Amino acid sequence: MSDDDLTHTDDAGDVQMVNVGDKPDSARRAVARGTIYLAESTVDAVRGNEVAKGDVLATARVAAVQAVKHTWETIPMCHQIPITNVDTEFAVRDDRIELEVAVGTTGKTGCEMEALEGVTTGLNTVWDMVKAAEKDATGGYPDTRIADVEVVTKDKTVLE
Amino acid sequence: MSDDDLTHTDDAGDVQMVNVGDKPDSARRAVARGTIYLAESTVDAVRGNEVAKGDVLATARVAAVQAVKHTWETIPMCHQIPITNVDTEFAVRDDRIELEVAVGTTGKTGCEMEALEGVTTGLNTVWDMVKAAEKDATGGYPDTRIADVEVVTKDKTVLE
Amino acid sequence: MSDDDLTHTDDAGDVQMVNVGDKPDSARRAVARGTIYLAESTVDAVRGNEVAKGDVLATARVAAVQAVKHTWETIPMCHQIPITNVDTEFAVRDDRIELEVAVGTTGKTGCEMEALEGVTTGLNTVWDMVKAAEKDATGGYPDTRIADVEVVTKDKTVLE
Amino acid sequence: MSDDDLTHTDDAGDVQMVNVGDKPDSARRAVARGTIYLAESTVDAVRGNEVAKGDVLATARVAAVQAVKHTWETIPMCHQIPITNVDTEFAVRDDRIELEVAVGTTGKTGCEMEALEGVTTGLNTVWDMVKAAEKDATGGYPDTRIADVEVVTKDKTVLE
Amino acid sequence: MSDDDLTHTDDAGDVQMVNVGDKPDSARRAVARGTIYLAESTVDAVRGNEVAKGDVLATARVAAVQAVKHTWETIPMCHQIPITNVDTEFAVRDDRIELEVAVGTTGKTGCEMEALEGVTTGLNTVWDMVKAAEKDATGGYPDTRIADVEVVTKDKTVLE
Amino acid sequence: MSDDDLTHTDDAGDVQMVNVGDKPDSARRAVARGTIYLAESTVDAVRGNEVAKGDVLATARVAAVQAVKHTWETIPMCHQIPITNVDTEFAVRDDRIELEVAVGTTGKTGCEMEALEGVTTGLNTVWDMVKAAEKDATGGYPDTRIADVEVVTKDKTVLE
Numbered sequence: 031m032s033d034d035d036l037t038h039t040d041d042a043g044d045v046q047m048v049n050v051g052d053k054p055d056s057a058r059r060a061v062a063r064g065t066i067y068l069a070e071s072t073v074d075a076v077r078g079n080e081v082a083k084g085d086v087l088a089t090a091r092v093a094a095v096q097a098v099k100h101t102w103e104t105i106p107m108c109h110q111i112p113i114t115n116v117d118t119e120f121a122v123r124d125d126r127i128e129l130e131v132a133v134g135t136t137g138k139t140g141c142e143m144e145a146l147e148g149v150t151t152g153l154n155t156v157w158d159m160v161k162a163a164e165k166d167a168t169g170g171y172p173d174t175r176i177a178d179v180e181v182v183t184k185d186k187t188v189l190e
Numbered sequence: 191m192s193d194d195d196l197t198h199t200d201d202a203g204d205v206q207m208v209n210v211g212d213k214p215d216s217a218r219r220a221v222a223r224g225t226i227y228l229a230e231s232t233v234d235a236v237r238g239n240e241v242a243k244g245d246v247l248a249t250a251r252v253a254a255v256q257a258v259k260h261t262w263e264t265i266p267m268c269h270q271i272p273i274t275n276v277d278t279e280f281a282v283r284d285d286r287i288e289l290e291v292a293v294g295t296t297g298k299t300g301c302e303m304e305a306l307e308g309v310t311t312g313l314n315t316v317w318d319m320v321k322a323a324e325k326d327a328t329g330g331y332p333d334t335r336i337a338d339v340e341v342v343t344k345d346k347t348v349l350e
Numbered sequence: 351m352s353d354d355d356l357t358h359t360d361d362a363g364d365v366q367m368v369n370v371g372d373k374p375d376s377a378r379r380a381v382a383r384g385t386i387y388l389a390e391s392t393v394d395a396v397r398g399n400e401v402a403k404g405d406v407l408a409t410a411r412v413a414a415v416q417a418v419k420h421t422w423e424t425i426p427m428c429h430q431i432p433i434t435n436v437d438t439e440f441a442v443r444d445d446r447i448e449l450e451v452a453v454g455t456t457g458k459t460g461c462e463m464e465a466l467e468g469v470t471t472g473l474n475t476v477w478d479m480v481k482a483a484e485k486d487a488t489g490g491y492p493d494t495r496i497a498d499v500e501v502v503t504k505d506k507t508v509l510e
Numbered sequence: 511m512s513d514d515d516l517t518h519t520d521d522a523g524d525v526q527m528v529n530v531g532d533k534p535d536s537a538r539r540a541v542a543r544g545t546i547y548l549a550e551s552t553v554d555a556v557r558g559n560e561v562a563k564g565d566v567l568a569t570a571r572v573a574a575v576q577a578v579k580h581t582w583e584t585i586p587m588c589h590q591i592p593i594t595n596v597d598t599e600f601a602v603r604d605d606r607i608e609l610e611v612a613v614g615t616t617g618k619t620g621c622e623m624e625a626l627e628g629v630t631t632g633l634n635t636v637w638d639m640v641k642a643a644e645k646d647a648t649g650g651y652p653d654t655r656i657a658d659v660e661v662v663t664k665d666k667t668v669l670e
Numbered sequence: 671m672s673d674d675d676l677t678h679t680d681d682a683g684d685v686q687m688v689n690v691g692d693k694p695d696s697a698r699r700a701v702a703r704g705t706i707y708l709a710e711s712t713v714d715a716v717r718g719n720e721v722a723k724g725d726v727l728a729t730a731r732v733a734a735v736q737a738v739k740h741t742w743e744t745i746p747m748c749h750q751i752p753i754t755n756v757d758t759e760f761a762v763r764d765d766r767i768e769l770e771v772a773v774g775t776t777g778k779t780g781c782e783m784e785a786l787e788g789v790t791t792g793l794n795t796v797w798d799m800v801k802a803a804e805k806d807a808t809g810g811y812p813d814t815r816i817a818d819v820e821v822v823t824k825d826k827t828v829l830e
Numbered sequence: 831m832s833d834d835d836l837t838h839t840d841d842a843g844d845v846q847m848v849n850v851g852d853k854p855d856s857a858r859r860a861v862a863r864g865t866i867y868l869a870e871s872t873v874d875a876v877r878g879n880e881v882a883k884g885d886v887l888a889t890a891r892v893a894a895v896q897a898v899k900h901t902w903e904t905i906p907m908c909h910q911i912p913i914t915n916v917d918t919e920f921a922v923r924d925d926r927i928e929l930e931v932a933v934g935t936t937g938k939t940g941c942e943m944e945a946l947e948g949v950t951t952g953l954n955t956v957w958d959m960v961k962a963a964e965k966d967a968t969g970g971y972p973d974t975r976i977a978d979v980e981v982v983t984k985d986k987t988v989l990e
Contacts, residue, residue: 104257651980
């Protein structure tokens with residue numbers, strides 16, 4: 031394709047899925063975590079599995095695992111990598127629920143985006159399951175909030 | 191189905207997709223927002239569209255719109271509702287980027303989960319696009335963090 | 351498009367997604383059910399929530415609900431219809447687990463395929479969760495079997 | 511959100527999913543068509559259903575119908591609309607196969623993108639099915655080409 | 671994450687996607703089959719390709735292949751594995767249609783769930799294609815039934 | 831499965847996903863291209879980023895990359911292969927926009943279908959973004975057309 035009348039958009043701004051073809055396969059692991067702040071009465075209902083819509087944490091675990099596997103289509107420039115394991119751990123505190131998601135892969139890129147997608151989707155699913163408990167009279171969520179979403183650890187071992 | 195030897199799991203814990211068949215169609219709108227904290231040099235690169243992987247905000251906008259439309263499959267107990275519009279607005283600050291997503295629907299349920307999914311996916315996409323700039327020498331992200339994810343407003347008008 | 355040299359394939363064999371544009375919106379409900387036969391020791395482990403891979407029935411419930419919502423893409427000639435509710439009920443017997451899935455819609459077609467997809471996917475998920483317990487020494491499944499998959503009831507009320 | 515330090519990207523360039531919430535529901539129909547040029551021997555094999563990979567036109571019909579239904583996720587700013595029917599018609603000529611896809615909807619937007627997606631996906635599927643017959647010694651496709659992809663007709667009737 | 675105030679849900683019940691990162695790549699093959707029972711007149715119509723909705727078996731074959739490839743998202747705790755081939759075989763008997771699906775992979779897990787998903791989705795697609803022929807006056811399906819869904823064989827050869 | 835009463839459909843017509851299990855992993859690259867013909871005033875608006883719906887080329891790039899990654903589900907008999915990179919290049923001419931998509935993989939099959947899917951989806955997305963500018967008074971598209979869709983190059987290096 032000759033370039034004589036190419037658009038002047040600077041090439042630096044053109045989005046691309048970067049080439050990882052020459053990267054070695056590696057055993058990689060990434061852990062991300064985040065927190066959803068809730069009313070204490072809501073946390074109690076989750077802890078007692080008394081939420082009318084169903085088992086909050088079991089549903090959020092499944093959603094988190096699925097989100098990890100779907101990251102390559104959710105985040106546009108992510109590569110699809112073979113996910114070898116997903117581990118989800120919830121800590122139910124007085125006024126919040128923390129979610130930690132660990133992801134393993136044997137592919138050519140890191141898997142921190144997969145772990146982050148697991149965390150944010152898992153926390154959004156908690157929100158969805160407890161909507162009725164968290165809403166105020168006008169349908170708003172004065173106290174509900176997701177925060178502290180971060181990558182905790184990353185490891186890599188090149189496979190021979 | 192007779193119940194004589196049903197599992198003893200309390201029915202309260204069984205997840206279900208609640209019945210909205212009798213709810214009227216309504217014009218609804220929800221706005222959510224959130225923030226990703228970044229190094230100031232990274233924010234400068236985003237502002238100047240100098241990120242090697244491509245146009246960060248344009249890519250994140252598309253990802254946010256797609257995430258809004260996919261909420262019914264990402265959040266397990268969400269209903270699929272007709273999305274009539276999605277509006278994404280970024281505010282690029284010195285040390286962070288804020289994203290606000292407004293969603294409209296004419297369906298039988300609210301659309302705050304759709305707005306939240308747009309926000310978290312849009313912010314995760316920003317993270318993915320600036321990974322090279324944010325990583326430290328060990329591949330970690332000491333300063334990157336998503337926070338302040340919340341529902342800003344919700345409106346509803348029952349359609350006749 | 352003139353037909354002079356059309357392929358001779360009989361038009362009767364050409365697959366099509368039939369026109370439902372003139373059908374009225376209706377409140378419809380369909381219930382399907384099916385059974386997976388398992389070793390009694392496996393059923394005991396499910397009942398006691400002692401399966402190492404996790405909560406079998408909670409995971410299968412989520413899978414069934416998701417399968418109901420995805421029927422329009424799984425079954426090629428199905429229309430996408432608004433699903434208003436999904437209800438899943440398990441009966442854990444001595445040597446088998448029965449799953450009944452009820453689906454509601456306000457669309458232009460019936461929802462029995464959605465209910466059937468919920469049943470077969472829910473039962474396949476049970477199978478996946480208990481694989482380690484059901485396998486024999488050669489990795490085969492001599493006793494595991496899905497059967498009795500059928501539509502139980504269908505109702506329709508035309509909406510004004 | 512105050513605008514004092516907003517990015518300077520002109521708002522005109524920000525992609526959005528436009529608001530169709532106030533548009534009336536309409537019965538709409540769109541027809542698109544396109545052509546794939548093939549070696550005459552390949553066309554003969556398709557006509558005689560002698561392609562080793564299987565029934566070319568039956569497979570392409572299913573792919574076209576599925577592509578129509580998935581347009582809302584394939585084309586980023588498309589709304590999801592209720593598809594009421596899809597009709598696919600092939601004309602097998604001496605050196606080419608033409609595909610015409612008709613789509614109906616009762617939604618708030620036109621469905622020409624859906625018809626176009628059906629056409630290009632159906633033709634790409636034909637290409638995939640006849641790859642072995644069309645390839646030259648170096649694996650290239652000197653004669654294969656998709657062309658003449660266009661919208662033939664569009665109709666709209668506002669529903670009361 | 672400290673564990674002092676963790677939820678008391680027994681860890682045994684927490685669903686997880688098990689770690690297969692240390693498993694060797696293997697050439698694996700699994701075959702599953704199942705049966706749909708139909709009215710004899712319906713089977714005759716399928717055999718003669720006289721079903722108004724289109725070619726029943728061709729459509730079901732495509733649906734089965736697609737279902738095999740989508741198993742990792744349909745069955746929540748399944749890993750995504752590279753599918754190297756799918757083979758579908760129908761046997762049309764007097765009062766039923768049997769479907770056998772063979773799947774190959776070179777991944778780290780078995781592929782029997784993929785074969786089972788191919789079978790149940792293929793049979794559900796047959797049901798969908800012949801709905802008009804099978805329904806009684808009230809819209810019910812007194813004679814239609816899916817049964818005998820089982821894994822026939824599994825093979826594994828570790829790749830060097 | 832005995833064959834005595836198998837359907838008489840010739841096996842040649844049965845669609846299958848061919849076995850690539852014995853093929854070696856290779857580094858492969860394929861480039862495809864195509865053109866959308868537009869009114870000159872529309873091309874000017876794209877070049878100046880003055881299209882009301884947003885940044886046409888940035889949106890089309892993201893859509894093309896996503897389409898490449900989704901080819902295994904869009905084209906029914908395609909295998910899912912690991913995509914290592916996607917590169918999209920637009921040439922904006924006076925009366926048309928050309929799109930070239932390069933795809934890399936390390937899998938067992940070629941990736942020309944992935945490149946073609948990237949091209950047709952990218953061009954359809956351009957069409958969607960400029961609909962308002964291209965439509966005539968009756969809603970038709972007298973001058974819009976996609977053509978010249980072809981495979982430009984293919985390369986393969988067997989990996990040791």
